[in-house]
Amino acid sequence: MINIKENMVTIKIDGEPVKAKKGATVLEIAIKNDVYIPNLCHSSQLDPWGACRLCMVENQEGRLITSCEARVEDGMEIVTESDEINRGRILVAQLLIANHEMDCLTCAQDDHCQLQEVTSYLGIQKEHLNNLRRKVVEIPVDVSNPFFVRDLKKCVLCGICVRVCNEVLGVNAVGFGFRGYETKITTFQDKPLLESNCVSCGECVVACPVGALVPKETLSPSREVKTVCSYCGVGCNIFLGLRDEKIVQVRGDPESAVNEGNLCVRAVTLTDSLIIRNA
């Protein structure tokens, strides 16, 4: 029998003791306890990646560690905020924004964007970018997919789409291509998504933390209904976003043990094909 107590450790986050499951990461425990640590490359459905370096925290030895990779240990003491930590985070965030096409007002991700959340948390102002600003690389927007748009001028190279497509779905439609400043997310031979082996499941769109991957249908729902997808026998738990009795959004239920927030292409097409009756 599993002894639940033996499976737990106690750590301190900013002086507050919290219980944590052995094997969990510091970032996971912070999120669970409503402590915000800036991050862009973390996804609850993926293994730690440690790419964006925004989630740095200080441990009891005064060392800066990436909280998405650090596993909890009994007696660990974590500080999430200090001038030194924030100096590092601000530099990372400034470099990310320096080449980012900022058009938040018309961006479909406005108000749900993790880059906005990070910059606002760190208090980054436009004038902080003057010394860093470089030309935004002109990459044409890929509108070939019937369901979503890919605008790599807004990509922060967090790698989430690549890992979701490869590790979760096993499709391998996208990967990192080119080198250095030219690095970008590509398909095989850098073809438009429609000519790649992408199966349009939309998982990367749901997981992208910024406006680089957004659905073509971008109306915000006025309410959501929790239901079960009826396309096949798997029974994925989904939320249908409704507006004027039409489905304008579908998202997987992250709390569901059946699909853990994931969806397949059939659920994604619900937005175009169905109208809710008696809702």
Ligand code: SF4
């Ligand atoms: S991705 Fe985020 S920061 Fe960039 S334009 Fe869109 S809302 Fe603004």
Ligand code: SF4
């Ligand atoms: S829509 Fe699905 S298959 Fe296509 S690139 Fe994204 S995750 Fe991969």
Ligand code: SF4
């Ligand atoms: S397209 Fe989105 S998910 Fe993929 S690397 Fe860029 S920012 Fe990350």
